[in-house]
Structures are given as structure tokens and as C-alpha cells.
Amino acid sequence: MKRVIFGSSWLPYAFLAPQILIVIIFFYLPAAEAVRASFYLENPFGGGSTFVGIDNYKDVLTDDNYVRVAKFTFWFSLLVTFFSLAIALLLAVKADTVLRGAKSYRILLMWVYAIAPPVAGLIGVLMFDQHVGPITDVAALFGYKMQIGVNYNDTAAAMIIISIWKQVPVNFIFFLSGLQSIPKAVREAAQIDCRSSWRRFWTVTFPMLAPTGFFLLIINITYALFDTFAVIDVVMKNEPGSNPMTLVYKVYLDGFRGSDLGGSSAQSVILMALVLLLTIFQFRMIERRVHYT
Amino acid sequence: MIKHLIAAGVLLASAATAAAQTKIELWHAMGGRLGEVVNEIATNFNKSQKEVELVPVYKGTYEETLTAVIAAFRAGEQPNIVQVFDAGAATIISAKGAVVPVEDLLKKAGVSFDIKDYISGVRYFYADTTGKMIGMPFNSSTPIMYFNVEALKKAGVTPPKTWEEFEKVTAPALKKAGFVPLAQSHLPWIFTENFMSRHNLPFASNDNGYSGVKGTKILVNNDAIKAHFTKLKEWKEKGFFGWYGAGWSDNQAPFEKQEVAMWIGSSGSFGGLTKSAKFEFSATYLPYWEAVTAKPTQTFIGGAALFALSGKSDAENTAVAKFFAYLTSPEVQYLWHRETGYVPITKAAYELATKDGHYKRLPAAEIGIKQLNLPAGEHTKGYRMGFYVQIRDVMNREYGRILTGETTVDAAFKAIEAEANKLLARFEKTVK
Incomplete structure (x- = not known):
């Protein structure tokens, strides 16, 4: 990187100021407020509040349901991340080798990206609806009675499938551009050395894609943890009931629907810590194995 | 010149009336057909007088409306009136200084008020410890059992009065006739809160929570209700009971599609059903267990109340009182009742509906109010529990x-009891 020397000492700070200000206003202040609120039990209308120490944390961590939600969040994130990446990679590799009508193929594979998450959720809910959903009808053909909102596993499956469907195009775009940035010379050399395209993929293409893959992995985990909120909310149809949900959704439910600001804040602080740990882990452990060109 | 003067005069006069008119805002959660009727009432009210202009604003579901008003109140931008549902009542009533009690508001504005004018099931649900009315009951409903007339005829049965009759006679016959005998739309409301009320069982300590938040404990873990849910599970397996999730309409839809023969919903569902159900239907009381009680009692009201929020000028509060007086007038209540199926909240309105022959034409429309007027018991006036929205979600x-x-x-009720009591103890700490 090029070193830039500034003439005056305050100029770099002036350039940084807007960004720092935004981060402080929209991240540090709310985060600090969440930490403060997590030690209080507060009247929703702002009438009174009691300092309760770490009671909110104790209540959250000893709650069986919280543990259940955490477990679901783990499996949900794992499955959504894995399948969105795997399917997108497969599609990208296949689309990369298409010679005729390549553009049309690519556009067809990408356009789901343009759908807003709540709309994607709605389309998904209609597809899976227990009374009129076509996917439910297909399942019925195989003798399986699929009931979203009733059966825990069916609902979980619907949430996962809709979330993956929504995320595949993003990954596809990145993988495709990643593939196209692999130098032709390397590919041709590999083609001469090895005839098996399967082996070529794993020994040459895949490692060359690693930087893109690593970037996407982080993006996808974040997506599965946080951005799937809209999908889950739409599938839930305003009645959490015994449906599966992610930790972020529970923060929202307890804080907004249940007006329990203290408990909800404690949960979001826990989540903040988890994300922090995850980020450190990702960069420390995984980045070592990724080779940037 | 004269023309200009006249024009200026007209302008001044219209400006004066505009200034004299007090604008008040009502946030509500009435969607679809219900929302149309709310708008109709607001339009009629605005036409009926010149001093007050009421602006109704739809804020989404009950939960969303409560969340919206909490956020607005904290920012000092609250509306004059907000509609808060039964489960959120404790949250808003226990919040010190959030609302102006409707009884005080009316008396201060010189509107006559007598709590005895309200029908008995409605009277104390939104009242405080001393029996003072805090929220104005608005859309009041109660769970009743709708049935498909043809389906029951085909099966050769009459609507069951007790759960024993349902289990032995009604359900097997309906199943044989090719129907799912029963569905319902809200397990906590219908089979918990109103289960307690119908059998006159205590639902929470401290007089169902009415005599204060301190040490209130839920009494949901009892044998009667556990036996009921054991039966429900058994009925579901036998094909006597259909359960389509926690969503309201997911459970109503199969009744409308004539797959389910009997559906327990809200008396407020009546208006919508008359449009959506393409078959003859009627309604009856919520059944009870003879094994639990020989003398079944009335049910609670569900639905929501209108709360006047504090921090508003006297002029605006007087305007709110005027609207409340208009809203509780027999004619308006009758319109609301007739169009939506929610019960009329005053005796005068009920009499008007009777005199007009509304129940001769539609006997099913009277079931809700009759059920609310059944004999009362010690534990039937309602319940008051904090964080109840979450408690319902736990249920x-x-x-x-x-x-x-x-x-x-057993495990489920133990979990509900433990979690609900934890929430109640937490709520106690938010009220100081």
C-alpha cells in the first residue's frame, strides 16, 4: 500500500471524522445503552426502573427455551451457510463452462437477488402454506403431511430453504467473478497436467477461489445469524408459538413484542459477545489457511 | 373592494373554526372489515359535531400497536387514545402516569358516568384495584363455539353443552360424517383464561392479580386444565380435534372450507364469518366439563380497550371525553355490534339491539353477550398480569x-408455571 503523507496533523482526523461520528452514533452509543439496560428492569412506558445486577443474564442463561433457541440458531446458521455456499459454487462452476447463451443463464440465476427478504419470505410462506401451498401439495403426493406452523421440523425446513434460496444468487455472483479472475494460463497448465476435471477443481480451482470463499463464508454466517430475520418473521406470521426461531428473533420478541427491555438487552449483549468471538476466531484461525494472490 | 373584504372575512371565519376544532388521534389495531367500521364511526362522529376532529390511525396487530405506543410515549409523541388488548392491559395500567383513567376523564369533562351502565362481564376487566374504570372497553368479545348447521344435521347431533357430551356423542358422529369435529383459534385465550372463568377457577393469586402486582403468582398448573389438555392431545390423535398451529386464521380457514364442523373463535368473528362462510352457521356457548363444575359461570371478555394517554392538554382531554361519550351511546354501540359481532358494552345498547329485533334475525349474534351475562363467580371478572404477552407466548x-x-x-404446565412466575416477578420490579 502507498503511504500518504499529510501536510498538517489534523487533516487525517478531519477526513476520518464523519466515519467515526457515524460509528459512534449508530454503533457505540446504542451498544453502550444496551449494556446499561441489561442491568436494569425497566418499565416499558418509562415510569420506573430497578437495578438488578446480573439477574437478567442469569434469567436468560438458565432459561431452557433460550438454550433451545441457541441450539436451533447453531444448526440453522450451519445449514444455511453450507448449502448457500455449496449450491452457489456448483451453479457458478457449471455456468462458467456454458458457452452458448451464457448471459441469459447467469441473469436467470441471479435475479432472485433483487427480491427483498420480506417478499422472499412471503413467496416462501405461500409456497409452503399448510392449506394452499403447492409444495405442501407435492409433499402430500408422496404421502407426507407437511404442516408449517404446526410441525417444528417442517417449519424449520421451510425457514432454511427460503433463507438459502434468497442467499444463493449473491454467492453465485461472487463465485462466478472469482472463477473468471483465475488466470487462463493457470487453468490451461492444469488442463495439460491433469485430465480429471474433478481433481482439477479440488487441486487448482478451489484453492484459487479460497479468498472469495473466505469472504463469502463470513458474509453468509452473518446473513444466517442476522439478515434472515425478515424470513423468519414472515414464516412465523406474528405467532411465535412453538415454532423455531433464531437468537436475534428472540431479542426482538422479548424486547418489542413482550416489552421486556432488560431481558432483551441482556440477550443482545450476549449476542454481541458471541459475534465478537466468532469474528476473532474466523480471522485468526481461517485466514492463515487462505492464500491471497 | 367589498368583495375582497367579504373574502377576507370568510377566510378569517374559517380560520377561526379550524382553530377552535380540536384534533385528536386514535391509534388502533382493527384491520380489514373492523377497520372500515372504525373509520365509519370516526366519520360519523366528526360529522355529528364541529368542535372535535378524530383521526383514526391503523397501527397493525395488537402487539404492534402496543409497541408503537410505548415507543411514542417514551419520545413524548403519544396519540390521545390508544387501543390496548386484554393481554397488554397490565402493562399500560401498571405504568404510573401513562394514562388518564377514563372515569376521571369523563367526570372532569362533565360527562355522566356510572359503571353499572356497563354489562357485567365488561365492567371491571379494565378497572383498577378500587374498581375505578381505567380503560374504556371498546371491542369486547368472548370465545364462543360456531358450528356448521348442515354438518351437525348430517351427523345427527346437536351442538354439545359439555365436553363430556362432545367426547361421547358429538365428536364420534361428526368424524363418521367425514368432518374434523373441532378446531379453535387461540389456546391461551380460549382453553386457558376462559377455561378458568367458565369453571370459576382462580387463575392467579391476589384475586387474579387485580389487587396488586406484588407477589402475584399464576395458578395455571392445576388438575382440571391438565386433564383438559390431556384430552385435547387424545382427541387430536383420534381425529376429534384439529390443530393448525398458533395462528388465528390457520385454524379458522378449515372451518370456512367446511372441513371442520365446529370452531371456537371470538364472538367478534361473527361479522367476518357472515361474509367468508358460504354455508349456514350458528353459534353456542363455550362447553364446560361437568366433572369440574355443575354450575358453569360466565367467560371473560377478550378484545381491547381504549386508553386516554396522559400528557395532553385539558382541551384535548375534553375532546377525548366527548368521543367516548359518543362511542358508548346506544346507537353507536349497536352499529359496532351489528357490523362486527363484538358485544355491545352497555345495557342500553343491548336493549336497543333486542328491541330492534337483531337477535330474532340472527340468534347467533346474541350468544357472546348472553355468555358474558351468565352467572358470575368469584374468579370471573378477569385477570391482571404483567408481561402477559410473553406469558401467552410461553403458553x-x-x-x-x-x-x-x-x-x-405435566412437564408443559410445570414449565408454564415456572416461566410465568419468573416473568411476573420480573414485572414486579419494573413497577415501583
């Missing part, structure tokens, strides 16, 4: 798990 979660076989009835 819904555990009931769902019972019905899908993820947990047992």
Missing part, C-alpha cells in the same frame, strides 16, 4: 409442544 409454545408430542402435559 402457546408449550401447548404446541404438547400437541406435537414434544413434551408431556
Whole structure:
């Protein structure tokens, strides 16, 4: 990187100021407020509040349901991340080798990206609806009675499938551009050395894609943890009931629907810590194995 | 010149009336047909007088409306009136200084008020410890059992009065006739809160929570209700009972599609059903267990009340009182009742509806109010519990798990009791 020397000492700070200000206003202040609120039990209308120490944390961590939600969040994130990446990679590799009508193929594979998450959720809910959903009808053909909102596993499956469907195009775009940035010379050399395209993929293409893959992995985990909120909310149809949900959704439910600001804040602080740990882990452990060109 | 003067005069005059008119805002959660009727009432009210202009604003579901008003109140931008549902009542009533009690508001504005004018099931639900009315009951409903007339005829049965009759006679016959005998739309409201009321069982300590938040404990873990849910699970397996999740309309839809023969919903569902159900239907009381009580009592009201929020000028509060007086007039109540199916909240309105022959034409429309006027008991005036929205969600979660076989009835009720009591203890700390 090029070193830039500034003439005056305050100029770099002036350039940084807007960004720092935004981060402080929209991240540090709310985060600090969440930490403060997590030690209080507060009247929703702002009438009174009691300092309760770490009671909110104790209540959250000893709650069986919280543990259940955490477990679901783990499996949900794992499955959504894995399948969105795997399917997108497969599609990208296949689309990369298409010679005729390549553009049309690519556009067809990408356009789901343009759908807003709540709309994607709605389309998904209609597809899976227990009374009129076509996917439910297909399942019925195989003798399986699929009931979203009733059966825990069916609902979980619907949430996962809709979330993956929504995320595949993003990954596809990145993988495709990643593939196209692999130098032709390397590919041709590999083609001469090895005839098996399967082996070529794993020994040459895949490692060359690693930087893109690593970037996407982080993006996808974040997506599965946080951005799937809209999908889950739409599938839930305003009645959490015994449906599966992610930790972020529970923060929202307890804080907004249940007006329990203290408990909800404690949960979001826990989540903040988890994300922090995850980020450190990702960069420390995984980045070592990724080779940037 | 004269023309200009006249024009200026007209302008001044219109400006004066505009200034004299007090604008008040009402946030509500009435969607669809119900929302149309709310708008109709607002338009009629605005036409009926010149001093007040009421602006109704739809804020989404009950939960969303409560969340919206909490956020607005904290920012000092609250509306004059907000509609808060039964489960959120404790949250808003226990918040010190959030609302102006409707009784004080009316008396201060010189509107006559007598709590005895209200029908008995409605009277004290939104009242405080001393019996003072805090929120104005608005859309009041109660769970009743709708049935498909043809389906019951085909099966050769009459609507069951007791659950024993349902189990032995009604359900097997309906199943044989090719129907799912029963569905319902809200397990916590219908089979918990109103289960307690119908059998006159205590629902919470401290007089169902009315005599203060301190040390209130839920009494949901009892044998009667556990037996009921054990039966529900059994009925579901036998095909006597259909459960389509926690969503209201997911359970109503199969009744409308004539797959389910009997559906327990809200008396306020009546208006919508007359449009959506393409078959003859009627309604009857919520059944009870003879094994639990020989003398079944009335049910609670559900639905919501209108609360006047504090921090508004006297002029605006007087305007709110004027609207409340208009809203509770027999004619307006009758319109609301007739169009939506929600019960009329005053005796005068009920009499007007009777005199007009409304119940001769539609006997089913009277079931809700008759059920609310059944003999009262010690534990039938309602309940008051904080964080109750969450407690309901806990119930819904555990009931769902019972019905899908993820947990047992005993474990579920133990979990509900423990979690609800924890929430109640937490709520106690938010009220100081």
C-alpha cells in the first residue's frame, strides 16, 4: 500500500471524522445503552426502573427455551451457510463452462437477488402454506403431511430453504467473478497436467477461489445469524408459538413484542459477545489457511 | 373592494373554526372489515359535531400497536387514545402516569358516568384495584363455539353443552360424517383464561392479580386444565380435534372450507364469518366439563380497550371525553355490534339491539353477550398480569409442544408455571 503523507496533523482526523461520528452514533452509543439496560428492569412506558445486577443474564442463561433457541440458531446458521455456499459454487462452476447463451443463464440465476427478504419470505410462506401451498401439495403426493406452523421440523425446513434460496444468487455472483479472475494460463497448465476435471477443481480451482470463499463464508454466517430475520418473521406470521426461531428473533420478541427491555438487552449483549468471538476466531484461525494472490 | 373584504372575512371565519376544532388521534389495531367500521364511526362522529376532529390511525396487530405506543410515549409523541388488548392491559395500567383513567376523564369533562351502565362481564376487566374504570372497553368479545348447521344435521347431533357430551356423542358422529369435529383459534385465550372463568377457577393469586402486582403468582398448573389438555392431545390423535398451529386464521380457514364442523373463535368473528362462510352457521356457548363444575359461570371478555394517554392538554382531554361519550351511546354501540359481532358494552345498547329485533334475525349474534351475562363467580371478572404477552407466548409454545408430542402435559404446565412466575416477578420490579 502507498503511504500518504499529510501536510498538517489534523487533516487525517478531519477526513476520518464523519466515519467515526457515524460509528459512534449508530454503533457505540446504542451498544453502550444496551449494556446499561441489561442491568436494569425497566418499565416499558418509562415510569420506573430497578437495578438488578446480573439477574437478567442469569434469567436468560438458565432459561431452557433460550438454550433451545441457541441450539436451533447453531444448526440453522450451519445449514444455511453450507448449502448457500455449496449450491452457489456448483451453479457458478457449471455456468462458467456454458458457452452458448451464457448471459441469459447467469441473469436467470441471479435475479432472485433483487427480491427483498420480506417478499422472499412471503413467496416462501405461500409456497409452503399448510392449506394452499403447492409444495405442501407435492409433499402430500408422496404421502407426507407437511404442516408449517404446526410441525417444528417442517417449519424449520421451510425457514432454511427460503433463507438459502434468497442467499444463493449473491454467492453465485461472487463465485462466478472469482472463477473468471483465475488466470487462463493457470487453468490451461492444469488442463495439460491433469485430465480429471474433478481433481482439477479440488487441486487448482478451489484453492484459487479460497479468498472469495473466505469472504463469502463470513458474509453468509452473518446473513444466517442476522439478515434472515425478515424470513423468519414472515414464516412465523406474528405467532411465535412453538415454532423455531433464531437468537436475534428472540431479542426482538422479548424486547418489542413482550416489552421486556432488560431481558432483551441482556440477550443482545450476549449476542454481541458471541459475534465478537466468532469474528476473532474466523480471522485468526481461517485466514492463515487462505492464500491471497 | 367589498368583495375582497367579504373574502377576507370568510377566510378569517374559517380560520377561526379550524382553530377552535380540536384534533385528536386514535391509534388502533382493527384491520380489514373492523377497520372500515372504525373509520365509519370516526366519520360519523366528526360529522355529528364541529368542535372535535378524530383521526383514526391503523397501527397493525395488537402487539404492534402496543409497541408503537410505548415507543411514542417514551419520545413524548403519544396519540390521545390508544387501543390496548386484554393481554397488554397490565402493562399500560401498571405504568404510573401513562394514562388518564377514563372515569376521571369523563367526570372532569362533565360527562355522566356510572359503571353499572356497563354489562357485567365488561365492567371491571379494565378497572383498577378500587374498581375505578381505567380503560374504556371498546371491542369486547368472548370465545364462543360456531358450528356448521348442515354438518351437525348430517351427523345427527346437536351442538354439545359439555365436553363430556362432545367426547361421547358429538365428536364420534361428526368424524363418521367425514368432518374434523373441532378446531379453535387461540389456546391461551380460549382453553386457558376462559377455561378458568367458565369453571370459576382462580387463575392467579391476589384475586387474579387485580389487587396488586406484588407477589402475584399464576395458578395455571392445576388438575382440571391438565386433564383438559390431556384430552385435547387424545382427541387430536383420534381425529376429534384439529390443530393448525398458533395462528388465528390457520385454524379458522378449515372451518370456512367446511372441513371442520365446529370452531371456537371470538364472538367478534361473527361479522367476518357472515361474509367468508358460504354455508349456514350458528353459534353456542363455550362447553364446560361437568366433572369440574355443575354450575358453569360466565367467560371473560377478550378484545381491547381504549386508553386516554396522559400528557395532553385539558382541551384535548375534553375532546377525548366527548368521543367516548359518543362511542358508548346506544346507537353507536349497536352499529359496532351489528357490523362486527363484538358485544355491545352497555345495557342500553343491548336493549336497543333486542328491541330492534337483531337477535330474532340472527340468534347467533346474541350468544357472546348472553355468555358474558351468565352467572358470575368469584374468579370471573378477569385477570391482571404483567408481561402477559410473553406469558401467552410461553403458553402457546408449550401447548404446541404438547400437541406435537414434544413434551408431556405435566412437564408443559410445570414449565408454564415456572416461566410465568419468573416473568411476573420480573414485572414486579419494573413497577415501583
